[in-house]
Amino acid sequence: MSERITASDGIASPTRSTPPGPPRALGGRRAAVAVADSVVKWMPSLALAAALFALWEALVRILDVQRWLLPRPTAIGAEIWRSRSVLWDNALVTGEEVLVGYAIAIVVGIALAVAISYSRLLERAVYPFVIASQTIPIIALAPLLLVWVGPEKTSKIIIVALITFFPIVVNLVDGLRSADRASIDMFRTLGATRWQTFRKLQAPAALPFFFSGLKISAVFAVIGAVIGEWVGGQAGLGWLMQVVRPLFKTELVFASIFVLSAMAIMLFVTVVVLERWALRHYPHGDGD
Amino acid sequence: MTASHASGHVTPPLLAIDRASLDLPAPDGDRLEVLREVSLTVRAGEFVSIIGPSGCGKSTLLNIVSGLLDADTGTVSLNGDLSARRLGNVAYMQQRDLLMPWRDVLDNAALGLELAGVPRSASRARALDALPVFGLEGFGAAYPAQLSGGMRQRVALMRTTLPERDLLLLDEPFGALDAMTRGDLQRWLVGLFEGSGMGVLLVTHDVEEALILSDRVLVLSGRPGRNAGELEVNLPRPRHETDVTDESFIMLKRRLLDMLALDRAAA
Numbered sequence: 001m002s003e004r005i006t007a008s009d010g011i012a013s014p015t016r017s018t019p020p021g022p023p024r025a026l027g028g029r030r031a032a033v034a035v036a037d038s039v040v041k042w043m044p045s046l047a048l049a050a051a052l053f054a055l056w057e058a059l060v061r062i063l064d065v066q067r068w069l070l071p072r073p074t075a076i077g078a079e080i081w082r083s084r085s086v087l088w089d090n091a092l093v094t095g096e097e098v099l100v101g102y103a104i105a106i107v108v109g110i111a112l113a114v115a116i117s118y119s120r121l122l123e124r125a126v127y128p129f130v131i132a133s134q135t136i137p138i139i140a141l142a143p144l145l146l147v148w149v150g151p152e153k154t155s156k157i158i159i160v161a162l163i164t165f166f167p168i169v170v171n172l173v174d175g176l177r178s179a180d181r182a183s184i185d186m187f188r189t190l191g192a193t194r195w196q197t198f199r200k201l202q203a204p205a206a207l208p209f210f211f212s213g214l215k216i217s218a219v220f221a222v223i224g225a226v227i228g229e230w231v232g233g234q235a236g237l238g239w240l241m242q243v244v245r246p247l248f249k250t251e252l253v254f255a256s257i258f259v260l261s262a263m264a265i266m267l268f269v270t271v272v273v274l275e276r277w278a279l280r281h282y283p284h285g286d287g288d
Numbered sequence: 289m290t291a292s293h294a295s296g297h298v299t300p301p302l303l304a305i306d307r308a309s310l311d312l313p314a315p316d317g318d319r320l321e322v323l324r325e326v327s328l329t330v331r332a333g334e335f336v337s338i339i340g341p342s343g344c345g346k347s348t349l350l351n352i353v354s355g356l357l358d359a360d361t362g363t364v365s366l367n368g369d370l371s372a373r374r375l376g377n378v379a380y381m382q383q384r385d386l387l388m389p390w391r392d393v394l395d396n397a398a399l400g401l402e403l404a405g406v407p408r409s410a411s412r413a414r415a416l417d418a419l420p421v422f423g424l425e426g427f428g429a430a431y432p433a434q435l436s437g438g439m440r441q442r443v444a445l446m447r448t449t450l451p452e453r454d455l456l457l458l459d460e461p462f463g464a465l466d467a468m469t470r471g472d473l474q475r476w477l478v479g480l481f482e483g484s485g486m487g488v489l490l491v492t493h494d495v496e497e498a499l500i501l502s503d504r505v506l507v508l509s510g511r512p513g514r515n516a517g518e519l520e521v522n523l524p525r526p527r528h529e530t531d532v533t534d535e536s537f538i539m540l541k542r543r544l545l546d547m548l549a550l551d552r553a554a555a
Contacts, residue, residue: 186386189354190403190451191376200399204390281390281431 068248079251080258086240087259094236095263097153097225101160102267105217108161109168116169117176117202127173134166138224142231156228156236163224164217168210175209176202208282211275218271222264300368301329302455302487308352308362309512310345321512322348325362328506328515330487332454337490337498339544340508340516341552346491347383349513350457353489354380366455376404379453383460385444387432393419394428397446404451414450422446423476438469445477458490462497474500478527495544496532499523507547509554517547 053073059065060072067075080087112130116123138159145155179202187197229238237256244252307325314320322345330336338346351357352364355374366372379400387396397418398411406414419425422442432440441461449456461477462470478501481488492498498505502521509516521540531537 182382182384183386183388185351185356186380186382187403188356188375189378189380190400190447192403196403200403201388204388207390279390281392281433283389283433 068250071251071254075251076254076258079255083252083255087237087255090235090237090240090256091259091263093153094222094225094229094238094260097156097160097228097236098221098263098267100153101157101224102164102217102221104157104161105165105168105221106214109165109172109213112165113169113172113176116173118198130166130169133162138163138227139231142227145228146232151232151234156225156233159228160221160224163227164221167216167220168213171209171213171216172206175206178209179205208279211271211279214271215268215275218267219264221267222260226260299332300365301331302334302367303328303330303353303489304363304365304368305329305349305353305359306363306365308349308359308364310348310352310357310359312348323352323359324512324514326508326513326515327362328489330455330489332487333485334504335481335488335490335502337492337502337505338508339492339495339498339505339548340513341510341548342493343511344508345511345513346493346508347459349508350380350459350489350491353455353457354378356380377453378455378457379448379451380457381444381448381459381461383463385432385440387440387443387447389432391432392428393424393430393432393435393443396432396443397422397424397450400447400449400451411450415446418446418450421480436469437465438473441465441473442476449480454485454487456486456488458488460492461490463492463494470497477501482526495541495548499537499540499544500527500532505544507544507551509551516551519544519547 057073060070071079112126116126116130141162142155142159145158149155149158183201183205184197187201192200225236226238226241229236230242233239237260241253241256305326305328307327308323309321309325310323311319312322326345326349328336328338338349340346348357352359353374355376355378363370364374366374366377388399391399394412394415395408397415398406398408401411401414402408416428419428422445424439424442424446427435427439432443435443445461462473465473474497481501488501490498490501499521505519505521506515507517507519508514519540523536523540
């Protein structure tokens, strides 16, 4: 497990520390307790955020920083409210690019990882290209993509998929190899076919690794979409920032950043919730 | 071998290994001679133990019988069939329980049936029926993390035995458990075996365990593993009440220990 690429240690494990009690009953009460539990666990983080925003607000006021240079958090909040329809429209565009690119990366990533772990020959043929794809500077590729496929969403979706499939493939390949020799032998002595061994042993054993990859990719996905929109586009929060920055509408730039952050966090949390559910019976620590 | 036949009608033994030898690659790149011309038989309804110093190739021998490995020379036959497919036809319980944490007790126990093509619901139903026999009644919905070591071992034994193979291989199944749990499980295993008609081949390094459970005990020498002796255990069954302080038991134990000591002296 130690080789897994994990960007989220400590973030992803707030409610996984419940001890293995008797067989669990699913119920509203349990869910309510879980929610209360996570509120308590997130308190330090929320308190820190509040303190930092207060400090920011105070420093800008005391030092009298120009608003086009660094706006106050309250001004950014007001800007988010004032420009809500512009932000919403562009967030929808970015959100679509993120989700479609992420979905493509998951499908392609699973296919590649299964192929790589299934055959040594495919591994030798394909793996170097998977790694090579990550050495390409996306920032250099993005303008070319724009020329090749046009300024619409497609170029952004490609960038998102390109940037997010790598952690998924690498983690899943490790995961599919994580089933130990003795378990594979046990399956063989029970007369299992290779497909049965894959479906009932290797795939479930890979699940915690798969979610590790998904969590890293969730954060990268939003960055990828913004890079794509930044170098040229017609809509999206990255495009919006690029358009309003020269107009010294710094508040709107920060408003866009806040919305983008919120989107990335929402995607990440969604993956974590799915992970908790999917790995609810796995030994503790495996899913984090 | 010791098997003798009263009449002209000869039933081939459940398992017959004839002069099996095997070299395996050593960590330093050399070949390591693990087994040299080992022979043994197990008949239907017979409980045979293999005992020997660590590193004598006991586990390797079970790997050969199960079909995970093939001997370099020598033969292995099931019911007299030299080319019988062994993988999937011989029940084999390895040292670790190898339970899958994401499956509950029923699904872990039903795995063997499931892999043999029995539908999942039918597999689970069979496992559910068998829970009391394995002392796991009421634990069908529990997950491995919630079980004690002894219970996990019994779930693994369920997984191994539910497909009802004629031959059961056990590789130090109680080695990792504390003495008290081990004693309980040994007595319980004897109860399960007696009257089942199964042939059992057990690997152990525990002399008492071998004597309590077996009809015959085979002694293997240190590396490379060779036949170094054999002992008939003519203690009456049922054995689950066998008194280990009984004189006849102590006599057998002494003879077995002597065999092991003799082999050590020869090495």
